[in-house]
Amino acid sequence: MTVPPDLPAIQAALRGGNLHCRQLVEHYLEQAERNRALNIYLEVFREEALAKASESDARLAKGEEPGRLFGCVLSIKDVLCYAGHRVSAGSRMLEGFESQFSATAVERALAEDAIILGRVNCDEFAMGSTNEHSAFGPTRNPVDPERVPGGSSGASAAAVAAGTCLASLGSDTGGSVRQPAAFCGVFGLKPTYGRISRHGLIAYASSFDQIGILSRTATDAALLLQVIAGPDPYDSTVSLEPVPELEPLLRDDSPRRIAWLALGEGQGVDPAIAEAYSNLQGELEKRGHRLEPVQIPLLNYLVPAYYVMATAEASSNLARYDGLRYGHRTARAGDVGELYRKSRTEGFGAEVKRRIMLGTFVLSASYYDAYYRKAQQVRRLIKRELDRLWENCDLLLLPTTPSPAWPLGQMTDDPVGMYLADQFTVMANMAGLPAISIPFGYKDGKLPLGMQLLGPAFAEPALLALAHQLTGKSS
């Protein structure tokens, strides 16, 4: 079966009776089964998804008007709560844990008749760039199973790339939606901080975390964002900014002023990426956009500042895993202190421990000013620098990653190398801005490459419109 190219086409086929929701779900289930060796799904909600599909078909046959996301079959990253279903954040710490409520984003998608096919793997507590830091084994890249799919939403990107679902909900703290999207050749949208409620998203670094969307088209990302974004009484950091009707805005092809990041020697950008990047600039100019190069001298300070702040927040957020009320509890403790220590030591994996230790260090009294406070000042500086940039341009173009997907195992003993690979993605999280990774070009005709557009707060319509323009073959 060939699935129509995007959600509007799927919905038209469903309405026209040429396709049934049940067929669609059966197709995705088959694809998930066929790609089992990639270790994408931690759990497939088979019977439930089929039942929901039949229900949708019956309602449509009766002439009932379906929700906006009918026919939208999703997977969700293992950090999003779905009531009555397990969620483990890729960790032994939460093995067997069952959500008692649904994340607002999940609830809103379900309320509009989306179907959730399953829960997909990720780096433990969303900490990692490869999906190798999951307690449930690495996920492999569908393009080349000997390579990583990226991370931490690596299995979300793999799920979309392997055609096991239409789109996937992930989370992006320092690039965790965009980098895997680039590695697997799909779209990855990280909205403005606060655009989507974080209620029911397992916290990693709360001032950076944002739910994001991995999809095959910009149209699908827009349609999903429309439904899941917006104010929520259960998240006090969510923005009150109204969500515009996004789909008509996709067709906005007005000329934009686009600054492109001039790449330096130090960035170690793969020649294939440099070439695709310059091709994209040409392509944008051809379409009437005005391009100009820009230097961002702070770029090299962002990964250091990001890792200080994110690990500090992580060490605080993950203090809740104490073995008392939920999560893993050791069987070997005498007193309560030992219960904390042993439960945490047994429950957390190596990367999570490393980040908790680093975060604890930068927050400790003697080092707080030199590290944590300093990083917050860098954050202020980059925000200022970008605010100034928006005075003269609409969007910023830069590669998503310095390299395409690397082989499994290459970065496992090199945390610093892994962290530095985030150099182009952390900027959006540091400044709370929206960014999208667009699949654009291949290395050696095979490995997908991603290019990134970043905009001022709430510029999602412009990002999606441009992404659509560059790649759209929408119905």
Added chain:
Amino acid sequence: MKVDDSLISRLEDLARLELAPEERLRLQAELENILDMVAKMQELDTEGVEPLAHLAQHPAPLRDDEPEGCWPVGQALGQAPVRHRDFFVVPKVVSSPNA
């Protein structure tokens, strides 16, 4: 920066973790590498720059002070590793005065 054994012990204690001897050694080296990478920030002059911790764009709106979204006790305790009736069971945290 040099990360010595006593610093690792102090962080372990603060983070409530217990590392195996080989994990301690590895982490010592890794933290040193990470802190060397992070030291780059010190090149920047940030004198007088106000720290920016969070990006929420407005004062946090609060919900009305009405109870809602409450769960029955059984559900709230549903994920407890060990429970007794309506309570979480934890190791004893106070000792009796006579002990």
